[in-house]
Amino acid sequence: MASNAAPGDFAPVIRAEYERTDLGDAKLEDVQRKLPLAETLWNSAAFRKTLILLGLAMIWQIYGVWLDNPMIFPTMGETLSALLSNIANGTIPVRLLATLKVLVVGYVIGVILATVFTTIAVSSRLGTDLLSTLTAMFNPLPAIALLPLALLWFGLGTPSLVFVIVNSVLWAVALNMHTGFLTVSETMRMAGQTFGLRGMRYVVQLLIPAAFPAILAGLKIGWAFAWRTLIAAELVFGVSSGQGGLGWFIFENRNLLDTPAVFAGLLTVMAVGLFVEGVIFRFIENRTVRKWGMQRG
Amino acid sequence: MSSQETNRLDRRTASRPAQDAEPSALLNINGVTLQYKTPDHLVTATYRVSFNIETGDRFVLLGPSGCGKSTLLKSIAGFMPPVEGDIALKGRKVKRPGPDRAMVFQEFDQLLPWKTVRENVAFPLKINGIPNDEADRRAAEMIQKVNLAKFLDVFPHMLSGGMKQRVAIARAMAMRPDVLLMDEPYAALDALTRRKMQDELLTLWEELRFTLVFVTHSIEEAVLLGTRILVLSPHPGQVRAEINTHQFHSSNADSPEFAATCARIRGMLFGDAATAH
Numbered sequence: 382m383a384s385n386a387a388p389g390d391f392a393p394v395i396r397a398e399y400e401r402t403d404l405g406d407a408k409l410e411d412v413q414r415k416l417p418l419a420e421t422l423w424n425s426a427a428f429r430k431t432l433i434l435l436g437l438a439m440i441w442q443i444y445g446v447w448l449d450n451p452m453i454f455p456t457m458g459e460t461l462s463a464l465l466s467n468i469a470n471g472t473i474p475v476r477l478l479a480t481l482k483v484l485v486v487g488y489v490i491g492v493i494l495a496t497v498f499t500t501i502a503v504s505s506r507l508g509t510d511l512l513s514t515l516t517a518m519f520n521p522l523p524a525i526a527l528l529p530l531a532l533l534w535f536g537l538g539t540p541s542l543v544f545v546i547v548n549s550v551l552w553a554v555a556l557n558m559h560t561g562f563l564t565v566s567e568t569m570r571m572a573g574q575t576f577g578l579r580g581m582r583y584v585v586q587l588l589i590p591a592a593f594p595a596i597l598a599g600l601k602i603g604w605a606f607a608w609r610t611l612i613a614a615e616l617v618f619g620v621s622s623g624q625g626g627l628g629w630f631i632f633e634n635r636n637l638l639d640t641p642a643v644f645a646g647l648l649t650v651m652a653v654g655l656f657v658e659g660v661i662f663r664f665i666e667n668r669t670v671r672k673w674g675m676q677r678g
Numbered sequence: 679m680s681s682q683e684t685n686r687l688d689r690r691t692a693s694r695p696a697q698d699a700e701p702s703a704l705l706n707i708n709g710v711t712l713q714y715k716t717p718d719h720l721v722t723a724t725y726r727v728s729f730n731i732e733t734g735d736r737f738v739l740l741g742p743s744g745c746g747k748s749t750l751l752k753s754i755a756g757f758m759p760p761v762e763g764d765i766a767l768k769g770r771k772v773k774r775p776g777p778d779r780a781m782v783f784q785e786f787d788q789l790l791p792w793k794t795v796r797e798n799v800a801f802p803l804k805i806n807g808i809p810n811d812e813a814d815r816r817a818a819e820m821i822q823k824v825n826l827a828k829f830l831d832v833f834p835h836m837l838s839g840g841m842k843q844r845v846a847i848a849r850a851m852a853m854r855p856d857v858l859l860m861d862e863p864y865a866a867l868d869a870l871t872r873r874k875m876q877d878e879l880l881t882l883w884e885e886l887r888f889t890l891v892f893v894t895h896s897i898e899e900a901v902l903l904g905t906r907i908l909v910l911s912p913h914p915g916q917v918r919a920e921i922n923t924h925q926f927h928s929s930n931a932d933s934p935e936f937a938a939t940c941a942r943i944r945g946m947l948f949g950d951a952a953t954a955h
Contacts, residue, residue: 568785571757574775576802576853586805590792673791674835 455641463641464648472630473649480611480626481653483539487546488607492600494547495554500584502555503562516556524549524610528617542614549610550603557599561592594670601662605654612650703730704889705754705857709763712749712915723749724915726763729908731857736883736890738904738923740897742947746915747893751861754891755781767856777806780850781859784866786842789834789849795821796830799849806853820852821845823882840871847879857889864899876903877928897940897947901926909946918946 415421422428438457445456455463467473502512524545531541565588573587589596615628625633627646634642670676707730712723723746731737739747752758754765756775765772767779780802782788789798799817804810821830824844834842843863850858864872876899883890894900900907905924908917921943926936 566785566787568783568788569790571752571755571775571781572783572788572790574757575755575777575779575781576805577775577777578805582805587790590790593792669792673833675791 452638452640455644459641460644460648463639464645467642467645473627473645476625476627476630477649477653480615480628483542483626484546484607484611486539487543487611488550488604490543491547491550491603491607492554494551495558495599495603498551498555499558499562500581502559503584503588509559512555512559516552516559519548520552520556522548524606525613525617528614542611545614546607546611549606553606554596554599554603557602558592558596561595561599562588564595565591593673594675597662597666597670601658604657604662608650608654608657704733704735704768705731705891706766706769707731707750707754707763708766710750710753710760710765711762712746712753712758713761714749714758722914724910727910727915727917728763729917729920731889731891733889734887736892736903736905738900738907739891739893739910740895740900740904740907740943741910741915741918742895742912744912744915745910746912747895747910748861750910750915751781751859751891751893754857755779755859777802777853778856779859780853780855780857781861782843782846782850782863784862786834786839786866788846789842791834794831794833795826795837795845798834798845799852802849802853816852817848820848823851823885824848824878838871839867840875843867843875844878847882851882851886851888855888857891860890860892862893862895865894865896872899879903880928897943898931901936901939901943902928902931907943909943911947919943 442457501508531544535541612628631646800813803813909919911918
């Protein structure tokens with residue numbers, strides 16, 4: 382058949398046709414089998430992260446014991462007991478609550494302003510220019526750098542802190558929100574318009590949910606900025622209406638050379654950060670972008 | 679119904695120049711020139727295109743890429759005002775998008791990912807002031823008609839491409855539009871699914887008798903789905919011909935007549951004298 386074909390010159394090899402009418406029952410032993418326990422555990426991100434945390438804690442404890450100088454570097458045990466006693470005597474909860482109150486006020490104002498700015502930005506070209514110019518100016522500026530000015534304008538107290546937090550949240554959230562709006566597909570926009578969606582309803586019922594993954598990313602970044610900025614601001618001055626926050630707690634205890642309490646304060650800052658990221662934002666993600674298939678993982 | 683239909687077909691087969699727009703037609707496209715700007719060019723998509731669409735037509739805009747067929751459909755939808763000529767639906771000039779001209783797009787992301795199948799279909803109804811329970815009822819009914827009753831409360835990302843397009847059709851039809859605009863809705867589907875969807879669309883039309891404007895670059899799809907085909911030539915898009923294809927169904931898609939019609943259109947589009955009957 383291929384006898385007269387030149388080398389490298391392939392002709393199709395003709396074979397007999399066949400057709401199966403009776404496919405019978407496919408006999409497979411396991412169509413689905415459970416993975417071994419070790420593999421299931423190793424597949425869980427929570428399990429792997431717990432292992433890493435335990436490892437870090439062990440290194441910390443060993444180094445602390447070896448150094449044996451609680452004023453410079455307390456062991457994990459000393460830190461935990463300082464943390465527990467400060468929680469038990471109500472100091473940390475009260476300080477934390479004071480900080481969170483300021484944070485929530487600043488965060489909410491910042492997010493509302495960001496929404497207003499972004500809505501203006503998507504409704505006109507001049508608005509877009511305004512937003513991009515302002516974000517270009519203020520986003521790279523550490524909000525904490527505005528604190529001296531804020532103190533001059535609003536005095537020593539909550540309003541100054543709120544002003545600084547609003548600045549740290551506003552630009553990051555507005556930038557992400559605007560990017561999110563811009564990435565909404567042309568098809569989805571046109572679909573919305575054929576339904577008769579216009580104006581504010583178009584923004585609220587189409588653009589915001591469609592851009593929600595980017596908006597959520599902005600909210601997370603804004604939260605992290607706000608939290609960092611607030612703790613830093615409280616380190617500079619903590620006495621707001623007689624009651625300092627968590628940052629002030631850290632600063633006070635450093636002055637008292639109570640290093641385990643300083644560590645306890647830092648741990649609390651981290652714990653709040655982890656809680657907001659891992660529980661609150663995770664919850665929102667599960668209820669929205671993950672459920673809608675707009676974000677994987 | 680059938681005598682009415684013959685009447686309409688008779689009226690239409692009587693040759694008439696496309697320019698004298700019949701005010702009685704459902705949709706009048708009269709001397710429409712469409713242009714759009716790219717960063718460095720002004721592109722003329724269609725040049726003085728005229729045609730009429732009657733109620734109950736399955737009107738196909740057919741042509742190679744660059745003939746402006748999609749642009750023309752977007753203009754009918756109200757997204758793009760003509761630089762010359764005008765488009766009128768029921769005698770009223772089309773100015774902006776609206777629920778009387780529902781549109782089904784090629785892209786699967788036309789469904790809103792944050793709404794379930796039922797919510798997606800009911801959403802435009804609710805926006806247009808139809809009470810919630812009535813909207814939900816109509817949505818469920820239309821989803822039933824596109825054979826997705828089992829998927830009422832599923833989010834779009836869990837559906838296959840063909841199912842998403844069915845939802846988009848249900849959503850458009852639930853609005854009870856004057857005309858259903860479809861922009862290459864099956865182009866992104868695999869061949870087997872596409873064929874099935876075409877049959878389903880014809881079945882749905884038999885049941886509901888809506889007016890359809892369908893854009894495609896597939897000659898076979900045009901001949902199978904259309905009652906009348908507007909053949910457009912490219913660069914810029916101009917009307918090459920209007921052809922009747924109401925006699926073709928999926929049952930005679932294998933017939934020599936079907937093949938001959940396809941060949942005739944192919945000849946028009948590619949200027950091949952041998953295939954043009």
